[in-house]
Amino acid sequence: MHTSDPVCGGVLRTVGRTPLVELTRLEPAARFRLFAKLEGHNPGGSIKDRSALELLRGAIRDGLVIPGRSVVVESSSGNLGIGLAQACGYLGIRFICVVDPRANRQNIAIMRALGAEVEVVTRTDPATGEYLPVRIRRVREILARTEHAYCPDQYSNPLNPRSHHATMREICEAVPGGPDYLFAATSSCGTLRGCAEYAREQQLPVSIVAVDAEGSVIFGREPAPRLIPGHGAAVRPALHQDGLADTVVHVSDLDCVVNCRRLAAREAILAGGSAGAVIAAVRRMADRIPDGATCAVVLADRGERYLDTIYNDDWVASHFGDVAHLWKENSPVAEVAPC
Numbered sequence: 001m002h003t004s005d006p007v008c009g010g011v012l013r014t015v016g017r018t019p020l021v022e023l024t025r026l027e028p029a030a031r032f033r034l035f036a037k038l039e040g041h042n043p044g045g046s047i048k049d050r051s052a053l054e055l056l057r058g059a060i061r062d063g064l065v066i067p068g069r070s071v072v073v074e075s076s077s078g079n080l081g082i083g084l085a086q087a088c089g090y091l092g093i094r095f096i097c098v099v100d101p102r103a104n105r106q107n108i109a110i111m112r113a114l115g116a117e118v119e120v121v122t123r124t125d126p127a128t129g130e131y132l133p134v135r136i137r138r139v140r141e142i143l144a145r146t147e148h149a150y151c152p153d154q155y156s157n158p159l160n161p162r163s164h165h166a167t168m169r170e171i172c173e174a175v176p177g178g179p180d181y182l183f184a185a186t187s188s189c190g191t192l193r194g195c196a197e198y199a200r201e202q203q204l205p206v207s208i209v210a211v212d213a214e215g216s217v218i219f220g221r222e223p224a225p226r227l228i229p230g231h232g233a234a235v236r237p238a239l240h241q242d243g244l245a246d247t248v249v250h251v252s253d254l255d256c257v258v259n260c261r262r263l264a265a266r267e268a269i270l271a272g273g274s275a276g277a278v279i280a281a282v283r284r285m286a287d288r289i290p291d292g293a294t295c296a297v298v299l300a301d302r303g304e305r306y307l308d309t310i311y312n313d314d315w316v317a318s319h320f321g322d323v324a325h326l327w328k329e330n331s332p333v334a335e336v337a338p339c
């Protein structure tokens with residue numbers, strides 16, 4: 001990285017180069033090795049710190065954003081908003097984030113604590129009943145009436161996937177021989193497309209598994225209500241391209257919960273909802289994965305932001321009934337390997 005790069009100082013230097021750990025307790029009988037990229041170790045707590053940084057770096061390089069003068073405006077109720085709040089805060093850029101009432105209160109509080117202005121739209125779109133079109137209209141209004149305003153638009157900006165070439169490169173450097181399978185959850189398609197582009201460029205023989213939510217439309221399914229934020233989308237993102245993934249797996253909200261709780265119980269990793277989705281996808285594909293293969297999963301964020309939902313027994317029971325046995329049964333007694 002160039003030393004005069006304005007976005008590589010201070011806390012922003014700690015984005016990326018996240019740890020990769022082998023999961024040996026989750027599926028002790030598995031015939032393959034499983035490695036997890038812990039993206040929650042990014043300073044803003046998620047993989048979207050990478051996207052936020054690259055989006056801003058490109059905009060500053062191209063003169064679209066000038067620290068101290070420009071205003072960055074984005075619609076995000078979650079991790080990208082936090083990543084942008086952090087990067088804009090460090091760089092002295094005013095940031096307005098448009099969210100809707102479904103946004104996690106803790107996420108809004110984190111963005112505000114980092115100096116972002118958070119605007120909550122209150123109505124749904126009369127035509128679709130969705131908040132998303134209203135949020136997008138509000139971003140356009142702010143852009144139209146604010147001098148030096150810029151919207152990075154993570155859903156169409158190629159710098160979003162570009163930021164994940166490094167994600168895949170780091171995985172390939174850390175997994176002996178490179179992974180045979182890569183599992184990544186999808187929303188904007190930034191992670192999936194960036195990892196797929198890097199694999200194609202490097203001619204890596206890796207099979208890419210896209211993990212989407214049941215009820216998401218990214219891969220051509222009908223929309224349906226979803227409970228767990230992070231992965232999935234109500235509108236197919238412009239970054240989507242046919243052929244990005246070799247396999248697509250759709251995962252239910254319940255499967256996310258169960259596999260997040262299993263991950264916490266067996267590996268002591270507290271991760272967000274889409275982490276449960278990728279673990280569920282590995283389990284679903286287990287019979288098709290050849291003996292001795294190496295799999296890598298991207299765990300996109302930390303679990304603290306889900307303490308009121310996925311990790312709250314009352315919330316889980318109110319949505320899914322008595323399901324605790326699904327992650328409690330057959331809990332293995334772990335073998336302790338020397339470090």
Ligand SMILES: Cc1ncc(COP(=O)(O)O)c(C=O)c1O
Binds near residue numbers: 079080190230
């Ligand atoms: C928790 C979580 N998992 C997965 C994703 C999907 O990542 P991408 O937008 O790169 O497709 C996101 C995106 O915001 C996320 O917040």
